[in-house]
Amino acid sequence: MLARSDDPVFRIAWRKRLVDHDGDHDRQGGIEKWLHLVEATGLPRIQAIRGEGILPATRFAVDAYINLVERGSQLEAVASSLTELFSKRLIVLRMDRLREFYPWLSGGLDYFTGRLTQAPEDAEFALSWW
Secondary structure, three states: OOOOOOOHHHHHHHHHHHHHHHEOOOOEOHHHHHHHHHHHOOOOHHHHHHOOOOOHHHHHHHHHHHHHHHHOOHHHHHHHHHHHHHHHHHHHHHHHHHHHHOHHHHHHOHHHHHHHHHHHHHHHHHHHHO
16 A cells, blocks of 8 residues: 555555554564464464464455455545544453453463554544545
8 A cells, every 4th residue: 555655644654554563673563462462372373474274254354455455545445444443442352351261361462452552543544634
């Protein structure tokens, strides 16, 4: 999406999401945090990196989202992040239930902790952008 945009202001603002996912010199990104969660479940990180064991419906949903962002308009791609408007409450609920029913995962929940602030920021950007 960034490569298709000719708006430098948009690209600069959207870069935050890349740092959120990839990290930078000062902090781990969401991808690394997700891999810590994978390891907390007892699965090897290489299995997640390779995409082994992904259910067909999950693969379909992810592929459809990537297709939307790659081929849809910039407005559609940005608007797709509006799902983040409702995710904070769901993330808190998910974390509570994971701690309750899967206490050994507690050390791997940093991914979700980060999303508690990132998700509302992403949704706010989408609302104010257009």
